[in-house]
């Protein structure tokens with residue numbers, strides 16, 4: 001038998017698949033089929049490599065060549081040049097946007113240098129649809145160890161000592177949660193994996209499930225053994241079809257080989273896992289709402305206590321953890337609490353996966369040790385701001401979080417530091433904003449999201465957020481007063497203090513943090529009727545440049561409100577009071593004689 | 599895959615499966631393993647480089663040496679093809695010329711395993727990449 005001596009890894013995540021990576025993989029296989037070395041090369045469709053900005057990615061091993069934005073039609077050249085002749089296809093290599101340098105292997109990319117991969121250790125490395133590859137990477141070893149060499153109390157102690165805190169947003173110590181569930185007496189208990197991932201822009205959990213589903217299954221079984229549960233449920237949004245498919249394949253394979261199901265590895269321990277689908281409501285990520293949704297009830301939260309660990313799914317003790325939390329567990333059991341606790345900061349151990357988005361060069365998925373600074377994430381890993389623009393702010397924590405500025409860039413990222421500077425970790429979304437972004441509009445975007453997603457059960461959230469949004473809209477529409485700025489703080493405070501669940505308790509955060517950090521910008525909107533970023537439409541003016549206008553009348557004819565006047569062949573004029581800022585005139589003008597001013 | 603009935607079965611299975619990922623794992627820690635580069639431009643292939651490439655790719659894992667074997671294009675100094683460049687972690691790269699199977703075997707046993715230089719090194723002064 002000839003030995004395989006080259007592997008071609010393609011990204012099979014949702015992002016790259018949308019750019020035909022599946023067709024690309026098939027094309028590569030086809031090209032290889034007819035070559036003399038078809039026996040020596042293996043094509044593997046793996047999970048996300050993280051470098052989504054330049055997907056689809058193709059990585060060639062063992063030389064670590066990293067090709068970006070590869071199209072199906074490039075398959076032939078990759079096989080003929082690189083695979084057969086050892087010549088790299090230069091035009092597909094990554095070019096560093098800052099140094100303009102051509103980078104031919106992933107090891108020397110700034111994007112990867114500062115990353116440490118624990119939760120995503122297998123993403124972009126193994127074939128997620130092949131349990132054999134997971135097993136070869138120490139897969140199910142931690143479960144085996146747990147079942148045969150450890151007592152439930154030992155497992156809980158290890159998780160406690162590791163300092164692991166929940167990655168779903170709250171940062172609750174995972175070991176303590178497991179202990180609480182273990183101590184709850186009941187004939188039946190459940191382990192639930194929260195894969196709702198409702199933050200706009202976040203795709204950490206999806207990527208883990210698509211790239212390494214077995215790590216989550218294994219961790220759920222370990223948790224089940226530790227807390228005394230024999231049933232696991234994964235609550236996943238139906239909008240994640242690929243993650244669902246990969247989970248189904250993984251569960252089937254795990255059952256077939258006997259690492260999930262009855263009498264796991266001959267230990268006598270039973271643990272079955274099934275999927276529950278959500279409809280993609282943000283509030284259903286909140287654990288009590290999630291449980292009610294799984295019970296077939298409305299996805300509405302209930303007061304805690306009782307905590308799910310005491311009374312959860314059908315009133316039975318239920319241990320709810322996030323996808324990323326689970327993905328860390330097998331590594332912690334295998335390598336020990338001390339190893340895990342050696343990574344990170346004093347009170348936040350390990351790593352965190354972030355989804356980088358917005359005006360940043362390297363949009364994608366990263367995993368860094370806790371304590372990495374925002375500057376390192378944005379500039380070293382993220383490659384800095386797009387198009388040479390100036391950094392303005394970074395939004396962390398999604399609709400529950402806040403905006404951080406230049407002065408926070410050197411803060412080491414961890415749960416407590418982010419809270420202390422007025423934002424939060426959240427689930428790990430990070431949206432970078434540049435000088436062209438209006439902070440008031442940004443706050444409005446998140447608030448519109450929460451207003452839409454509020455379940456309506458409690459009045460502060462249902463009505464309060466609506467009133468808060470109205471106040472904010474008054475400001476972005478150019479009708480705000482200085483009193484309205486105070487009102488934002490008052491309304492926000494009341495909503496935070498009186499809402500039933502975490503959704504309402506955090507929904508004013510984007511506004512409150514921008515009021516703190518970008519007060520001048522709010523004042524400008526109110527006092528000068530000015531939006532410096534030019535995003536608040538009502539503060540913009542369409543005006544006709546007198547020297548350019550030829551009086552063709554095209555703009556006047558297209559204006560839906562009759563705001564434009566002027567005789568043929570004479571300079572036209574826009575009456576600002578009538579203008580609805582639709583921009584139709586500017587689109588229509590052939591002489592570029594209409595401009596938009598802030 | 600059949601049912602795994604015990605922890606020791608799982609561990610046995612893992613040992614069997616490990617080889618399928620070895621190449622990827624070695625590539626992951628490229629700086630810590632022996633790197634073997636073989637010149638595979640057209641002239642290199644004509645002189646038998648593919649055979650040498652396959653030999654290294656097959657024999658190194660068999661002899662339990664963590665290594666990555668890659669092909670590269672033209673390495674210059676064509677008179678001495680097939681050419682093999684060996685980089686042992688922490689040492690300068692050395693290029694061997696006119697490598698046949700026998701020489702390749704000697705390179706593995708003496709240079710890679712023992713660190714002992716063998717005949718056939720292309721002197722630096724002639725290396726004109």
Ligand SMILES: Cc1cc2nc3c(=O)[nH]c(=O)nc-3n(C[C@H](O)[C@H](O)[C@H](O)COP(=O)(O)O)c2cc1C
Pocket residue numbers: 165166167168169170171172174177194195196197198199282283284285286287288320321322323325326427501502503
């Ligand atoms: C409005 C709201 C949305 C939430 N969405 C998610 C989510 O999408 N995924 C998640 O894991 N946790 C989410 N949470 C947190 C969960 O309630 C819960 O704390 C978490 O799943 C526990 O897991 P962990 O301890 O591993 O973090 C949300 C909380 C709130 C208040």
